[in-house]
Every structure is written in structure tokens, then in C-alpha cells.
Amino acid sequence: MIKILVDAMGGDNAPAAIVQGAVAALKNDEELYLILTGRQAEIEAELAKAEYDKARLEIVDCPDVIDMNDIPTEAVKRKQSSLMAAYWMLKKEDDLCALVTAGSTGATIVGGQLILGRIRGVKRPALCPAIPNSRGGVTLLCDCGANAECKPVMLCQFAVLASSYAKVGFGIKQPKVGLLSNGTEEHKGDPLHQETYKYLSQMKGIDFVGNVEGRDIMLGICDVVVSDGFSGNIALKSIEGCGKMVLGVMKKEFSATLRSKVGYLFMRKAIKNMRSQLDFDRYGGALLLGLKKIVIKSHGSSKPHTIAAAIANAAAIYRGGLVPSVEKMLEKVDLDTLVPETD
Amino acid sequence: MIKILVDAMGGDNAPAAIVQGAVAALKNDEELYLILTGRQAEIEAELAKAEYDKARLEIVDCPDVIDMNDIPTEAVKRKQSSLMAAYWMLKKEDDLCALVTAGSTGATIVGGQLILGRIRGVKRPALCPAIPNSRGGVTLLCDCGANAECKPVMLCQFAVLASSYAKVGFGIKQPKVGLLSNGTEEHKGDPLHQETYKYLSQMKGIDFVGNVEGRDIMLGICDVVVSDGFSGNIALKSIEGCGKMVLGVMKKEFSATLRSKVGYLFMRKAIKNMRSQLDFDRYGGALLLGLKKIVIKSHGSSKPHTIAAAIANAAAIYRGGLVPSVEKMLEKVDLDTLVPETD
Numbered sequence: 048m049i050k051i052l053v054d055a056m057g058g059d060n061a062p063a064a065i066v067q068g069a070v071a072a073l074k075n076d077e078e079l080y081l082i083l084t085g086r087q088a089e090i091e092a093e094l095a096k097a098e099y100d101k102a103r104l105e106i107v108d109c110p111d112v113i114d115m116n117d118i119p120t121e122a123v124k125r126k127q128s129s130l131m132a133a134y135w136m137l138k139k140e141d142d143l144c145a146l147v148t149a150g151s152t153g154a155t156i157v158g159g160q161l162i163l164g165r166i167r168g169v170k171r172p173a174l175c176p177a178i179p180n181s182r183g184g185v186t187l188l189c190d191c192g193a194n195a196e197c198k199p200v201m202l203c204q205f206a207v208l209a210s211s212y213a214k215v216g217f218g219i220k221q222p223k224v225g226l227l228s229n230g231t232e233e234h235k236g237d238p239l240h241q242e243t244y245k246y247l248s249q250m251k252g253i254d255f256v257g258n259v260e261g262r263d264i265m266l267g268i269c270d271v272v273v274s275d276g277f278s279g280n281i282a283l284k285s286i287e288g289c290g291k292m293v294l295g296v297m298k299k300e301f302s303a304t305l306r307s308k309v310g311y312l313f314m315r316k317a318i319k320n321m322r323s324q325l326d327f328d329r330y331g332g333a334l335l336l337g338l339k340k341i342v343i344k345s346h347g348s349s350k351p352h353t354i355a356a357a358i359a360n361a362a363a364i365y366r367g368g369l370v371p372s373v374e375k376m377l378e379k380v381d382l383d384t385l386v387p388e389t390d
Numbered sequence: 391m392i393k394i395l396v397d398a399m400g401g402d403n404a405p406a407a408i409v410q411g412a413v414a415a416l417k418n419d420e421e422l423y424l425i426l427t428g429r430q431a432e433i434e435a436e437l438a439k440a441e442y443d444k445a446r447l448e449i450v451d452c453p454d455v456i457d458m459n460d461i462p463t464e465a466v467k468r469k470q471s472s473l474m475a476a477y478w479m480l481k482k483e484d485d486l487c488a489l490v491t492a493g494s495t496g497a498t499i500v501g502g503q504l505i506l507g508r509i510r511g512v513k514r515p516a517l518c519p520a521i522p523n524s525r526g527g528v529t530l531l532c533d534c535g536a537n538a539e540c541k542p543v544m545l546c547q548f549a550v551l552a553s554s555y556a557k558v559g560f561g562i563k564q565p566k567v568g569l570l571s572n573g574t575e576e577h578k579g580d581p582l583h584q585e586t587y588k589y590l591s592q593m594k595g596i597d598f599v600g601n602v603e604g605r606d607i608m609l610g611i612c613d614v615v616v617s618d619g620f621s622g623n624i625a626l627k628s629i630e631g632c633g634k635m636v637l638g639v640m641k642k643e644f645s646a647t648l649r650s651k652v653g654y655l656f657m658r659k660a661i662k663n664m665r666s667q668l669d670f671d672r673y674g675g676a677l678l679l680g681l682k683k684i685v686i687k688s689h690g691s692s693k694p695h696t697i698a699a700a701i702a703n704a705a706a707i708y709r710g711g712l713v714p715s716v717e718k719m720l721e722k723v724d725l726d727t728l729v730p731e732t733d
Binding site: 180181192195196227228229230235236237238240260261262263264265266276277278280281282283284285286287288289290291292293295296297300301303304306307309310311312313314316317318320321324325 | 523524535538539570571572573578579580581583603604605606607608609619620621623624625626627628629630631632633634635636638639640643644646647649650652653654655656657659660661663664667668
């Protein structure tokens, strides 16, 4: 059995979308066992509408819910909340292997650091989404928002964390790693990125291809794009905004005239294919890398299929052995020797 | 007459695309007078294929061409190059009002600073493209790559520069200004952005709406997005990459089956409309703001219509009085009093 915790109260569509997603995930994978944390009555009301294997789903009643307006460092103290209660269980119980939440990003990061804890040697956890690229694969962007301020050693660790994810989650044997900058030349960027460039090119086990630009994320020049959390967040959200605008314009234009509506009938399948290739939520959200267990942060606006995808992805990464892989790579790289200031 | 210099040798498709663009621009605006700098024989060979008003086009022979591999600070010394010769003329001759180039970004910035010079009080020039947004207008992103390292005072000036451009270039009376960050809350970002937030909210004549995220650029939440050049470049290129990927996937899917090909015939006009709404080059390129005269940096891959658009945009901004508008706004804001460290 793979036991996964699901924060049933996180996100704009909770608990309905979360519970429906959990039910769908259970159906797709007979090895799964899910523990939903949240307001029991609300979760049960939602479950009453569904059919599922009751032997593989459990509810832990948590009266408290953390929302987007709560200050993360305060929220972490609320042990009765669906998110923090899940973190405490994940920490204490060896047979629980992952947590999926669509709740507050800040609270998820702080809870991960303070309750669950980091893998030995990891300075900071990092958020890492899998972005579809034009080669038909994905590009992992790490960090995309957990750390607005970074040091070179952190960026070097992001390379290790995301390379492990690329190997375990996507079967990429030797992931190519690029450093997000404002140009491809070695001297580009500020001192943080120039210094990181130097270290990344010396790191054992990291296949560093040099600086990459924002456009390369979706063009799929490399498998992993390392970034400070400030720029990474801007890149991710710029891409999201562009995708949203393009789909909006398309929708408007394709229904503007009778002629285009007729065309749409012929093209429905092509458009569906297109949308699925551009689906940012195919893997359910961003992995919060560097923690002792697997944590996936799904988008606040997650729908049932997003949550189902996040649970499936968490199970797959657990089966692949993400955490041991990170530990092994960190050991091999020996960052303490390579990068002087490892404070 | 509005006299504009055009670097005929800059960009991947020079001189053919540049010369064709110049000819198109001349046809569209009878008040224009263009001076093309570059290798005379090559330009003349291209002009021989076109019909145009010879009384309004002049060539200045420049044997030297700066390319993307040249180091900008070295390139600026090459007075015989099509770009630097143009800058020298722009500096010396009062009746020349603008320069359009699709050449090296770095050389364009350095030439602008060292040869043409900044408007009195401007710390650093900034690159500012007009990005189409989902409200049907544009969002000005400033800076998108001229300054990888910034201080708060520079970011505050970018707000002034781009607000002037919004007024003069797009007729927006009171441009809304956002600060690009990794979240909308006031405390988001690193110390640079936190400090800039504080000053921007106190600036006279600037309608500051607070922090904005990457997605807001294309969603058109505000007219001006202020950014350090590092993150701004990443945002711009992430958007470009996403746009390129979406159009690529669309092209593939829409021609994948007979059915979708038939649909395409019906939808041709809708798709054309869509593409034009997503055309990043509608205004010909990024304005290099803060210099004593108008300089537009077009994309290296510019086609004739891009260059024609850049020339038309330069003329429009000149007519609107961009430089006097910037001078007036800078005076009103009085940054030296507002921001302590104005080194």
C-alpha cells in the first residue's frame, strides 16, 4: 500500500474538487490508500455522492482551515488545521509517504520546513513544476517561488533536487541543466548568477549546459532550468498568463462568426489535442523538493483531475525513490567543498 | 520632415528586410525622410528592386558592421560601423530625431549611453517593449534587459520613463504602474523590490497600483510594469517562448488530419485575427528609453513589416514629444529628494 495524505480543505474548490480528485485517484491505482484531512462532515457529504473503495480511504477530522490570507509563520502553529495536521502525521508515521495540498503556498513551504523537515544537507526546499515543452516532454523549473532571495549554494542544490526529480519522475537518465538568465553568454546576469554559473560547471553528476533564457523553458532546450525563486516565479507566471491569453483570444475568435463556428466543429479534436499538450496541470502541481518526504503543491484553482494527477504523480515519484535519489546525488556532489559560503 | 536614421545592416535579415521595411515606411508617411547607414552597394542593390520617393531617402556609406558576437564596449569605438555612425549623426545633427536598429542589443545600449547620451537626470536607459494584452491594449514592460543589476532609484525612473511612453505613444492619460514581483502582497520580493515598492507609492505623478505578477503582464492589469532588467528579460522571453510553442502546436494539430485541414479553411480569418492580436512586433520593437533622442531596438529576426512598424512608431513618438514629456515628468517627481541613495 502507498499511503498518501490529502489536504481536503486546501484551494478555491475545496473540499468538493479535492474529494472528487481523491476518489478518481483511488480508482486508477489499486495500491493507493488515502488519508483525507479536513472537516469530517463536509468531506463525508462529498464522499456520499461518490462510489469508492471504503477500505482504502480514511478521514482525519480537522476543524481548522488555513487560507491564503493567513501569515504562513503563524499558520504553522495551527496543529488542528487540515494542512498542519497532515504535516504532523507525515512526520511521525513512517508508513505515510506523501502529501498533496492545493492550499496556501507559503504555509505549505513553512510547514514543510518546520514540521516535516529537510533532507540532511539541503539548505532550502524549492518549488518545482513540470512545464510542458515543445519537444513533447517537460521542463522542470526549480525554484519557482519558495525562495525570493538565494545564494549560489542554494541554486546549485536546486540543480541536484530537480535532476533527481527528472530521473525519478520522468525517466531522464542524464538530465540537462540550464541556469535561467538574461542571455546565454557566461558573463550574463548579476553576481549571484555569474557565481552560480561557475559552480554549476564544476559539479559532478550535473550535466550543465550553461545559461538559458526564458524562451528556452517551453522550447525544451534542457530538462531542468535552475532559477532563483523570484525570477522563476516570474517566468512561470508569465508563461501562465500568456497561455491564458492565447486560449482566451482563440475562444473569442473561434466563436466570432458562423464560418469560424463551422470550422470549430471540424477542428474540435485538434483543439482538444492542443489543449492537452498545453496543460500545465498534467502532473498536478509543483513538487516541493528537498523535504524528507514527497509534497506536491497543486494550484489553488485545482479541479478534480488536477488533484487526481497530483496524487498519481506523488505515488509514482515515491515508487521511483525520489528521496533516496536526492540523498545519493547530494553526497556525490559534495557542495560543501565546492562552494565556499555554505552558510 | 521627420528625419529618422535606420541601421540598414543590423539583424539577421539585413540589409534586405531593413531596406524593404524602410521603403514601406516611406510610402505610408509622406512626412518621413530616412537615412540608411550601411554598405552602400548592398543597400543600393536592394533599393533597385523597389519603387520609392528618392527625394526622401539617403544612404550614408559605412563599411563596418557590428554583429552579435562583438563586445559592446569595444564595438562602440567603431565609428565606421552602420550603428555607431548613425549614433554619431543622431548626436550631432539637431534635425535628426530617431534611430531604428535591429542590430546587437548590447551595442545599441552602450552606443546610446556613450555616444548619444542620457536625458539629464536619467541614471540608466531602459528597454521597453509594448506587449499585447488580453484587454486589446498593450502593457509596457520596463526594463526588459538593459540593466541586469538595478537600484531602487533606477526602478523608480523606469516608472517615469515608461509612463511617458504610455502617454505619448498610446494616449493613456494616467497610466497605471505595477511593480513586477513574485506575488502581489507588499512584502513580496527581495530588499530591492521591497524598497522600490515604498518609493513608488510616494511618487508624484505615478499611479502606482502595487506589485503585479508575471501573469498580469499579458492580462493587462496595468499599463506599465516596472522591472529590473534581469527579471524583465526573463518575463519577456518566457512569454515569447510560450507564444512560439502555442503557435507551433496549433500549426501541427491544425494540419494533422484531413478533418482539421478542412476546419482550417473555415477558420482562416479567425486564425489570422488571432495571430494579429498576439503579434509582438506590432510596434516594431523595444524603445530604448532615457536617451536624448528616440531609439528603437527591433528584434534581430525582424522582417520588413517589423522595421516599417518601428519607423512609424518612432515618428509617432517623436510627434507626440516623448523626450520633453520625460523631462517634465522627471522634474515633477524629484527623485533626488525622494530616494536617498541616488549614486
